[in-house]
Amino acid sequence: MSEPVTLLLDVPSGWSGHWAGPLREYLPHARLIGQEDAAAEAARIDYLVTFRPRKGLLASLANLKAVFCLGAGVDGILADPDFPRDLPLMRFVDRSLSRELAQYVVMHVLIFHRGQRYFDAAQAMNKWRQRPLVRRTEDTRIGILGLGEIGTMCAERLRDLDFVVTGWSRSRKSVAGVESFAGAGELAPFLARSDILVCLLPLTAETLGILNAKTFALLPKGAFVINAARGGHLVEADLVDAIDRGHLAGATLDVFQHEPLPAESVLWNHPKITVTPHIAAITDPRAAARAISEGVAAIERGEPAPHRVDIARGY
DSSP, X not given: OOOOOEEEEESOGGGHHHHHHHHHHHOTTSEEEOGGGHHHHGGGOOEEEESSOOTTHHHHOXXXXXXXXXXXXXXXXXXOTTOOTTSOEEOOOOHHHHHHHHHHHHHHHHHHHTTHHHHHHHHHTTOOOOOOOSSXXXXXXXXXXXXXXXXXXXXXXHHHTTOEEEEEESSXXXXXXXXXXXXXXXXXXXXXXXXXXXXXXXXXTTTTTOBSHHHHHHSOTTEEEEEOSOGGGBOHHHHHHHHHTTSEEEEEESXXXXXXXXXXXXXXXXXXXXXXXXXXXXXXHHHHHHHHHHHHHHHHTTOOOTTBOOTTTTO
């Protein structure tokens, strides 16, 4: 009888308890080991389950069959120079994750669109201040950078609220009621008609720093920016400058160049920037464990696992 497969769970020590139970439930016949046993068991480890592997870990695992990422973005794994480019890497794709992120985007679109911060300030001063919408919903144009699974759900939710929704992606996409822009040549016209710009792109060499001074200059005056993708997409100093100059109305940021966001960052206390601590969507351990079990079973049968990353593209 063949030995059970061995999975290494490589997550911060305080998180391991959240993942170990569901993984044992969905993979009852597998050997699950933690960081403390990685060195001794390195030669026997078949699968790595992680968000962002510790430096040097991948180089020590010579017999890996595949890596399962616990999040939708795999940039933290591909950034490791020791990652073997022929090793299967699976990202986490689940409707619950997409739904949570869509909720976050819709919430912050509406907070800006409905002027909620104005009313928050009025309440803090005990002032009864009424004002109409700055722009009609039907005249408000929302641009989604990235029309993958998550971007498509966000676009559909906002479309159903009667916003004018467009999307930009590497290749042309077909989403009912959403105009698709594609490729570098169509980025400028896409930006020119985005009163609210939402970034949901994967982080790759091509998208690194895409939210920069040049991009902001192409947005209409008074545009609002939401970044719920990766901190590496945003040049933070360029954003602050564009807001302080009055070209942008403000921003909501869930991800940052350095996380946790340093206490001395100007983003914390900027009056026109909302900061949230990378919580737009939190991976559900049971959903992830189920997906990993299905992927392991497929590989053990000699079949491709779902949601394998195209290493050249980075997603």
